[in-house]
Amino acid sequence: DKYKVVVTGPIMPAALALLEQQCEVRQWTEVQPPRLGQLAEWLKDAEGLFVSANVAVNEELLDVAPKLRVIAQAAVGYDNIDVQACTQRKIPFANTPGVLVETTADLAFGLLLTAARRIHESWDWVRAGKWQPGSRFPLGVDLYGKTLGIVGMGAIGAAVAKRAQTSGMKVIYYNRRPRADAAALHVEYRNFETLLAEADFIIVLTPLTPETRGMFGANEFEKMKPTAYFINVARGAIVDTDALRNALASNKIAYAALDVTDPEPLPASHPLLQLTNLLIVPHIGSATTECRNRMALLAAENMLLGLAGKPMLTCVNKEVNYIV
Ligand code: GLV
Ligand code: GLV
Numbered sequence: 001d002k003y004k005v006v007v008t009g010p011i012m013p014a015a016l017a018l019l020e021q022q023c024e025v026r027q028w029t030e031v032q033p034p035r036l037g038q039l040a041e042w043l044k045d046a047e048g049l050f051v052s053a054n055v056a057v058n059e060e061l062l063d064v065a066p067k068l069r070v071i072a073q074a075a076v077g078y079d080n081i082d083v084q085a086c087t088q089r090k091i092p093f094a095n096t097p098g099v100l101v102e103t104t105a106d107l108a109f110g111l112l113l114t115a116a117r118r119i120h121e122s123w124d125w126v127r128a129g130k131w132q133p134g135s136r137f138p139l140g141v142d143l144y145g146k147t148l149g150i151v152g153m154g155a156i157g158a159a160v161a162k163r164a165q166t167s168g169m170k171v172i173y174y175n176r177r178p179r180a181d182a183a184a185l186h187v188e189y190r191n192f193e194t195l196l197a198e199a200d201f202i203i204v205l206t207p208l209t210p211e212t213r214g215m216f217g218a219n220e221f222e223k224m225k226p227t228a229y230f231i232n233v234a235r236g237a238i239v240d241t242d243a244l245r246n247a248l249a250s251n252k253i254a255y256a257a258l259d260v261t262d263p264e265p266l267p268a269s270h271p272l273l274q275l276t277n278l279l280i281v282p283h284i285g286s287a288t289t290e291c292r293n294r295m296a297l298l299a300a301e302n303m304l305l306g307l308a309g310k311p312m313l314t315c316v317n318k319e320v321n322y323i324v
Pocket of ligand 2: 099
């Protein structure tokens, strides 16, 4: 008999094919993410749940999924998952670290470079016919010789640091605990306040947790240089959106570039969109064909391993991922 698996959203075809070899897959294919009530019937006998960060996996969901044995998510961040609730029910959960590191680092550094040199704005300007004899596009800023502050120096942070160093930037970072390999990475630890004051560019890469929710508010923007560029590629809710808007509107900081927002998606009428010293892209950190294939295949492999009672490759709550 095939395992019963629910897939809550779009999935790369190769990963779906892999799942279908051993699973009877029920996939949510509507554009809008499903509400719990819409999945409840499927969840009644589902053994596996394949999530794409578009669904909250909480007590309420777990309550209507009594047969659930494995949860796999094709994303590295898992703030949508109540891991403790999964662990209590002995359900192993796996995310997809590692496979999106270089891809996300490209986007993070690409946002920094695009914002610093106004690449996107200058293209709009050319397309609008403003490139005329004697006309000048506003000047950008150099990366060379500047300091990049990375908040949340994990695998992605290290990959961003390499890119920044190639452009001649000095890299400082803040983590709860300094990294043992900081010297080898040529990055220097700073406490949070010092990093805010010293950095010309700040890139946020920390996971969203109760401790990091709202970590960047009015006080933090106040401590930054008025010339600071603020880049978030982690999760929108790490930043107090109103405080960011105020800091940009009053030029307390120079510029922001965001891959993630709170709320997400950002409504077309949102006040952030009134600002000119801001660049927003729609959560595309891992959005390449190659990377999304790696993520989906890793999540599908995790699913099959978990359903077979084997250790998953990247389990978060390993204490419940035992061999049966
Ligand atoms: C994307 O945001 C991810 O967490 O993988
Ligand atoms: C991603 O895999 C990270 O650990 O930063």
